[in-house]
Amino acid sequence: MWCPDWPLGRPDAPSDETVLVIGAPERGASRVVAASPDAYGAGVSLGMARREAEGLCPGATVLDRDLGEETRRFDPIVELLSEIIPRVEVSEPGLVFIPVAGAIRYYGGEEAIVELLGGKLAAAGISHRLGLADGPFAAFWAARTAGETQIVTDTPAFLAQLDVATLGHDDLIATFRWLGVDTLGSLAGLPRDAIASRFGPIGLQAHRLAHGEDRMIDPREIPPEAAVESTFEDPVYSTDQLAFSAKQLAARLIADLRARGAAPYRITVIMEGTDGVVRERVWRSADPFTEAALADRVWWQLRAWTESDRGSQRGIVRLKLDPSDLSDDGRQLSFFVDETSRIEAERAIARIQTLVGPDAVLQAVPQGGRMPSEQVAWHRWGEEATVSRPVGAPWPGATPSPTPALVPPEPPRLEVEWDEGTPVRVRLRARWEPVLTWSGPWRMTGNWWKGEGSVDRYQIVTSAGAFLCTVDASGITHLAGVYD
Numbered sequence: 001m002w003c004p005d006w007p008l009g010r011p012d013a014p015s016d017e018t019v020l021v022i023g024a025p026e027r028g029a030s031r032v033v034a035a036s037p038d039a040y041g042a043g044v045s046l047g048m049a050r051r052e053a054e055g056l057c058p059g060a061t062v063l064d065r066d067l068g069e070e071t072r073r074f075d076p077i078v079e080l081l082s083e084i085i086p087r088v089e090v091s092e093p094g095l096v097f098i099p100v101a102g103a104i105r106y107y108g109g110e111e112a113i114v115e116l117l118g119g120k121l122a123a124a125g126i127s128h129r130l131g132l133a134d135g136p137f138a139a140f141w142a143a144r145t146a147g148e149t150q151i152v153t154d155t156p157a158f159l160a161q162l163d164v165a166t167l168g169h170d171d172l173i174a175t176f177r178w179l180g181v182d183t184l185g186s187l188a189g190l191p192r193d194a195i196a197s198r199f200g201p202i203g204l205q206a207h208r209l210a211h212g213e214d215r216m217i218d219p220r221e222i223p224p225e226a227a228v229e230s231t232f233e234d235p236v237y238s239t240d241q242l243a244f245s246a247k248q249l250a251a252r253l254i255a256d257l258r259a260r261g262a263a264p265y266r267i268t269v270i271m272e273g274t275d276g277v278v279r280e281r282v283w284r285s286a287d288p289f290t291e292a293a294l295a296d297r298v299w300w301q302l303r304a305w306t307e308s309d310r311g312s313q314r315g316i317v318r319l320k321l322d323p324s325d326l327s328d329d330g331r332q333l334s335f336f337v338d339e340t341s342r343i344e345a346e347r348a349i350a351r352i353q354t355l356v357g358p359d360a361v362l363q364a365v366p367q368g369g370r371m372p373s374e375q376v377a378w379h380r381w382g383e384e385a386t387v388s389r390p391v392g393a394p395w396p397g398a399t400p401s402p403t404p405a406l407v408p409p410e411p412p413r414l415e416v417e418w419d420e421g422t423p424v425r426v427r428l429r430a431r432w433e434p435v436l437t438w439s440g441p442w443r444m445t446g447n448w449w450k451g452e453g454s455v456d457r458y459q460i461v462t463s464a465g466a467f468l469c470t471v472d473a474s475g476i477t478h479l480a481g482v483y484d
Helices: 037-041 048-057 069-081 101-107 110-123 136-144 154-159 170-178 185-187 192-210 241-258 291-308 340-357
Strands: 019-022 032-036 060-065 087-091 096-097 130-132 149-151 229-235 263-273 278-284 316-327 360-366 376-380 416-419 423-428 431-444 454-464 465-471 477-483
Touching: 019 048, 032 048, 048 130, 069 087, 069 110, 069 291, 087 154, 101 110, 110 130, 110 149, 110 477, 130 136, 136 154, 154 185, 154 192, 154 278, 154 477, 185 192, 229 241, 241 291, 241 316, 263 291, 291 316, 423 454
Parallel strands: 019 060, 087 278, 130 149
Antiparallel strands: 019 032, 087 096, 229 316, 263 278, 263 316, 360 376, 416 423, 423 431, 431 454, 454 465, 465 477
16 A cells, blocks of 8 residues: 655645655655655656756755654554554555455455455545555555556566566666666566676566565574563653664664574564553565664654654553564675674764753764755764755855865854955954955855845955855855864
């Protein structure tokens, strides 16, 4: 079951404007995960690179995806589906996989179960698409290509007519097209050993999907001790404590499975409250879970549960993570990796984050932009970074190097004395410093559709330091950066 417009349901998405919701960087670029109907009418499509989408809709409101908030809103929908089929697997907010073999026998056929699920969702006012096929990959594309509902009776034949772009690897897709392989059917017709030899594990997985063979799961028996659990003598009420416990459990689980040479594709999150109520939710990943990815999903789920119980004063007494669908896809460490030190450092940071709060421990990642203040994206430590502007994209009008060492969050005013367009001296607190040398100006055009004007940028050097300044149309100068 897929809700293509689920990210648009967030409270801050304006209903009367063109809206683009952008996900985390994927395949080298930030891409569209949802858009308003008028954006689709302008030519925007799901998966389109942000730069291309903004070119089609220059005045659109652009929002970064918030998976935690989406999970909170989506959890009641999962509960609704679980009333019909208990083992609902969440891939991401708005996308779930539902094993229906037993339910079809119980409800009397594929059409009956699809009609029942669709009726429940429609009654709740949920815009959705349903696809029924063998395996998650085929089921997803059955839903993606459905008007509303699609039941696939011949999975290999259905996959054969899909474009190779459904595989999601740009370089691999480009090579396939260069070879004249445009559909999964033509890919499936090639010898598997030749594909594996030429393209390696990625090509082999693509060939398996083209044949309708979904993820190759190691059928080993999962020992019961693989599950990890935390119990709390004093019930936990703080969301910060829950976040810390989620990260600890995820780290323990991945470390234990890594020692066995395994990684999980599917995790059951179990939470027990002070009232004795036990909640369960299954999360699935297309790739084996990493420690960071698992911690994110556990935290999203706990946040959804605790926020839905707001006001009930329910405390948490037990958390448990139970893995399934183990894979033997290992992780090859380099010779110089100190895994023990990395784990200890992450635990120390997690403890600090628990003490001072999640918003007080931030991590920076580079992103593209014209001004230094735009070239860093900040996010909570331990959460997935959302980079809205790719670093490798061309940025016409970007500030010349070198980059300032200090960039104020809000550029303060700077007093500069000018003589016919030439900076003469700069006021630093109570004294004036003469300008030794300078460069510029570089004109930067603002976002005119947002009411921003153009500014000129200057690099100014004095005996007390070097500065990056901006001068607007009214002649007011602001300090944009300090060079080391």
